[in-house]
Amino acid sequence: MGEATRDGAGMTMGVDLGDRFSQLCVLDERGEICEEGRIATTARAMRKRFEGMARCLVVIEVGSHSPWVQRLLEELGHEVITAHTQSVRLIYGGKNKNDRLDAERLARLARVDPKLLHPIRHREGSAQADRAVLRSRDALVTCRTKLINHTRGVVKSMGARVPSCSAESFHKRVFEELPEELKPALRAVIETIAALTRDIRGYDKSIETSAAKQYPETQILRQVSGVGPVTALSFVLTVEDPRRFRSSRSLGAYVGLQPRRSQSGNEDPELRITKAGDDDLRRLLVGSAHYILGPFGPDTDLRRWGLALAARGRKNAKKRAIVAVARKLAVLMHRLWITAEVYEPLRNSQRRINRHDTAPQAMPA
Numbered sequence: 110m111g112e113a114t115r116d117g118a119g120m121t122m123g124v125d126l127g128d129r130f131s132q133l134c135v136l137d138e139r140g141e142i143c144e145e146g147r148i149a150t151t152a153r154a155m156r157k158r159f160e161g162m163a164r165c166l167v168v169i170e171v172g173s174h175s176p177w178v179q180r181l182l183e184e185l186g187h188e189v190i191t192a193h194t195q196s197v198r199l200i201y202g203g204k205n206k207n208d209r210l211d212a213e214r215l216a217r218l219a220r221v222d223p224k225l226l227h228p229i230r231h232r233e234g235s236a237q238a239d240r241a242v243l244r245s246r247d248a249l250v251t252c253r254t255k256l257i258n259h260t261r262g263v264v265k266s267m268g269a270r271v272p273s274c275s276a277e278s279f280h281k282r283v284f285e286e287l288p289e290e291l292k293p294a295l296r297a298v299i300e301t302i303a304a305l306t307r308d309i310r311g312y313d314k315s316i317e318t319s320a321a322k323q324y325p326e327t328q329i330l331r332q333v334s335g336v337g338p339v340t341a342l343s344f345v346l347t348v349e350d351p352r353r354f355r356s357s358r359s360l361g362a363y364v365g366l367q368p369r370r371s372q373s374g375n376e377d378p379e380l381r382i383t384k385a386g387d388d389d390l391r392r393l394l395v396g397s398a399h400y401i402l403g404p405f406g407p408d409t410d411l412r413r414w415g416l417a418l419a420a421r422g423r424k425n426a427k428k429r430a431i432v433a434v435a436r437k438l439a440v441l442m443h444r445l446w447i448t449a450e451v452y453e454p455l456r457n458s459q460r461r462i463n464r465h466d467t468a469p470q471a472m473p474a
C-alpha cells in the first residue's frame with residue numbers, strides 16, 4: 110500500500126460489501142485506480158484499515174452489514190455514502206457484473222454525482238435495536254399464523270373444522286375440539302402456538318413500555334383509530350426525523366404506497382404501487398387501513414373517504430381503497446407528529462356542516 114493511498118487525501122473509495130470479504134477500489138484525485146484489494150468484513154479489519162487515514166469519501170452499498178460499517182467509518186472521521194444500488198441500473202443490471210467492478214462503479218459514480226447513487230441514511234444504533242424488537246415480534250406472529258393455518262388445514266382434510274376464534278385464544282379453544290385421531294399429531298403444534306402467544310404478549314408489553322418512555326410522540330399518532338403501539342413505533346423508528354420531509358404528502362411515496370408512473374406523450378397508464386421503502390411499515394399501514402374500513406372501524410373522515418372510494422364500483426375498487434387509505438393514513442400521521450395537534454376524527458365533515466349552516470339563506474318570495 111502506497112503512502113499516498115494510505116494518506117487518503119482526495120481519494121474516493123468504493124467498497125462492495127460481502128458477507129465474509131469486501132472488495133475495495135480506490136480512485137485518486139484524477140479518477141485513476143491507485144489501489145484494489147479486499148478486506149475481511151469485520152469491525153476489527155475495518156478499523157485497522159481505515160483508522161489513522163486522512164478523511165476521504167467512502168461509498169458502500171446498502172445491505173446487512175452497511176449499518177454498522179457506516180457508523181464505524183463515520184466514527185473514524187470519514188465521509189460515508191450508503192448507496193441504494195438496486196436503484197442504479199449501471200450496478201445491478203450490468204452484463205459484466207462482479208465485486209471488483211461494482212466497487213469501481215460505486216467510486217466513479219460518487220465522483221460524478223453522489224445523488225446518482227440514491228443515498229440513504231441508516232438509523233442510529235439504539236433505534237436499530239428497538240427496530241429489532243419489532244421485527245422479532247413480527248417473526249413470531251408469522252410463525253404462529255402458519256401453525257394455525259396448518260392446524261386448520263389438517264383438521265379440514267379429515268372432514269372436521271376447528272371453531273372460529275382469535276389467534277390469541279386459538280390454543281385454548283381448539284385442542285378439545287380436535288378429532289381424537291389427530292390429537293397426537295397436533296398436540297406439539299398447539300403447545301408451540303401457546304408458547305408463541307405468550308412470547309408475543311411479552312414483546313407487546315416491551316413495545317408498549319418502550320413507546321411510552323423513549324418515544325412519547327407515538328402517543329400522538331395513536332389518536333387515530335387503527336393505529337396501535339406497534340404501528341406507531343414502527344412509523345417513528347422508520348421516519349426518525351419528520352422534518353426531513355418538505356411535505357406530509359411525501360410520505361406516500363416514501364413508504365411505497367404511491368402508484369408507479371410510466372408517462373410518455375399522451376399515455377399515462379394506471380400502474381401498481383412502487384412498494385419502495387420499508388416493507389414492514391407498509392404492511393402495518395395496510396393492516397390499519399383494513400381495520401379503518403372494516404366493520405369495527407369507528408366513523409371518521411378517513412373511513413368515509415375510503416368507503417366512498419370503494420363504492421365507485423371499478424374492478425378491485427376495495428383493494429385500491431385500502432391502499433389509498435393506507436397512503437392517506439401515513440400522511441395524516443406525519444402531519445399529527447409535526448403539529449402535535451389533537452386529532453379530530455370528523456373535522457372535515459363538521460366543517461362542511463358548519464359552512465352549510467352559515468350559508469346565506471334565500472329570501473322568501
